[in-house]
Amino acid sequence: MIEFTNEKYVDNLNGFSLRWSDINRVSLQNGKAPFVVFNLKDNKHLYSDMNLFKKLFYKFETNDLNSIQTNIRYAHGKNSAIFKEIENRFKNVKP
Numbered sequence: 001m002i003e004f005t006n007e008k009y010v011d012n013l014n015g016f017s018l019r020w021s022d023i024n025r026v027s028l029q030n031g032k033a034p035f036v037v038f039n040l041k042d043n044k045h046l047y048s049d050m051n052l053f054k055k056l057f058y059k060f061e062t063n064d065l066n067s068i069q070t071n072i073r074y075a076h077g078k079n080s081a082i083f084k085e086i087e088n089r090f091k092n093v094k095p
Helices: 044-049 052-057 079-091
Strands: 002-004 008-011 016-019 023-030 034-040 067-071
Touching (some): 002 079
Antiparallel strands (some): 008 016, 034 067
């Protein structure tokens, strides 16, 4: 469902991918469900890859269209380990 490549974070469940180089910051938000929040440098790549239906039903941080969050509850493994892997991939990107 979630894949990591050297170039992208791929969320097959929600049907989007993010280039590591397009991400400004990642954070973990724990509540009723664990979400990884991606703060984007520029959201044009994200929106260009999404169809209108998905755009309408996405959960964006309040009044911040440069951030997107994705639920990692259904990914295989511990939430902390999944987030650590995401964080490590993000940190290893060369600008």
